[in-house]
Amino acid sequence: MPSLSEFLRSRGIRLHPFFINHQIYAAAGFWYNDTPKKWKNVLYGFYRTCVFFSITITAINQILDIYLLLDKPTQLATDLCAITVTIMVFCKVNMLSYKSHMTEKLQEDIMRIRLSRNSPEDEEVWNSASSMIYTMTKVFYAMGAPCVLCWIFFPALDGLSRKLLPYPVVFPVNPHESPFYELIYIGQSLSLFGYLFSIVSIDLSYCAYVVLAIAQMEILGRDIKRISSGSEIVEADSDTEEEKTKKVVQDLKKCIDFHNEILRQLDAVHDIHSDSFFIQMSLTALMIAVVIVDTILNSSGLSLKLFQRVLYTACGLFDTWIQCYWGSQLQQKSYDLVADIYDSQWVDMETKVKKIFLFMTMKAQKVPRLRNGIFDFGLPLFLEILRYSYNAAALIMNT
Template identity: 25%
Template sequence: MSNFSWKAAVETNITTLKILGLWPKGDETYKLNFYTLYAVFGVIGLLCAHSFVQIFNIYFIVDDLEAFTSSIFVTLSCLGTVAKTYYLLQNMQMLKELFISINKDIFQPKNNKQILLVEPSIKFWQRFYLIFRVLCYCTTFFWSSYPILDKWTKDHRLPFLAWYPYDSTKSPFYELTYIHQVVSIWYLVSASLNIDMLIAALNMFVGAQCDLLCDNLRNIGQNSKEIGKNLVKCIEHHREILRFAVQSNVFFNLIVLLQFFTSAVSVGFTMFLLTIVAPFSSQFYSFICYGSSIITEMFIYCWFGNEVEIKSNAIPYAPFESEWIGVPIEVQKNLIIFTIRAQRPLKMSALNLFYLSLDTFKAILKTSWSYFTLLNQANSN
């Protein structure tokens, strides 16, 4: 049976990161070449520059509640993407090693039945990727075009409130600045959503490996010699799953923590802005799309993290569905020792402060509602 390519399952995600300059070709990391120069231009010239001018502008609008709220949630998203990109680049060597290890023999499906077992998880991830990408790109379209659609270009209104060391309302500075903001926000959104889906893919891989391990344990063999040999392989497989999960968690620990904080604030601010902007304007639709994409983003993190916990929790029960009753006592003891060690389910977390679970998702939504209530009350007063 030919090897199953786990990396091919997320090829679109990886290809987009390559286009953005955030994924060197093959199994390499960054070197002194043209691609590294291209990556530096994208990260500094687009991502960091766009974030800096918005951060600096906060100082001038902090006393204007409407202007502040319409700017701060975008600024937080920009800062969150800068942090994601930094940790992606910092841990590139680790990520490359993870994607090499995922195609090792021990992680391979053993037969067509096991391929069919993991395909639903992969297809579910791919559907989420499509939905999330549509929401993000719709948001970006409205952000980029609402000054034109709402006929604010006559007032030389830019898509985003920002400070520049020149008069951005005069031609040709206005046109050049408009183009830079549009290109930057498309780059920023593409980077953010693909890093998010890369993290979801890592969790999806862990969950799928738990499914494979459970199937191997259920079909561990028919005689004592075969069971003993396959049990050793299952124990090694379990250790590799734990190692892969720990290394993945090290990569996205801080990313998830920052994302939960910025998402909770952003959703609250977005709900508040929906109450003060003109209904059914392009800006109104941009807030609808943005709020939906942020909620979807949080849900993706929590759903795939929750799947890891549920699937890993099934591991200690899988051996008891095998033909273990008639095997020698020594093999039964080894099975019991393994099930005891596998009792603790895998939990993906953000620095062990928050676990990626549906309960955490509900807690974030409650926090966002609290922010909205506070802002709405402050605006009424």
């Protein structure tokens, strides 16, 4: 009895999750924002059920394709790349849809702090963070747009007479006899742009949250320095030493609350993004390994398809590097905050104030770490991904 993959191939049909997933996602997203809350829940439930069913069926077909193509390395590499990217998109978009309420709460907390800290010095820090986020936005889209355009136009460059599509889909073997080629090509192209905007928005939101957390830590460090230097104490004849100490204690308690608020924001960022980024980092390593193997097996002649996958992998690596970079910057800013507290002029203050500074120092030493599953976000993680990719490629070549 033939397998599902053999049965479909005998009739000239190939399934691919990209087409089904993107079309359902696009159809659900157009009118989602204008629907009542209870219907939103029904819509999300229906959407997730449909996508899970379609992804499961088509992923089984893709795995069967891989099993049948063990003796065809080039096609095997194509199928591995396809299923890797599909799983990555599906997991990131759908995992974050479950946590939309957490994202809304996090944005409200950041906006509340942004409005409450509006002194000229604080505005300078906020504006610097906003400028950095705007620059990252341009970098993300400048990085992703050429990649998507190559995925769309490379099939045409690879052979107009063959009428290739950006992705395999339910389509006859002989596309010249099908009247739906143009419609499917346009649909896939629009889906790819939708994929670009959704994934870039997800990755950019994570980086933006980290940049804003770093800006708040900078404001907090500046407040602590002002308090310890005495610039926050109003000098007046009627103020006794006890009243001055009480003002310092109150200001330090506000700094402690501010620091706790920053830590709560980072915990929320971790809860929102950790699962999806763990899958992204793992599959990125697999994607690099597949491209390495494909490059070795096709070293005699470089094809447009190979260049397409190399370009996509390079963009994915750059995206991963940016996320790891900001993870390292967050850790470094946390160390700087500890140094700001320790270097402040608290030695000559009252015992009560010294105890508060000691408490703040001990609490700040617990550096917040954003984790994607089991790894900390940071530049060492990026090097680990490259190392795992090389090991996976060597394992594939030796089997």
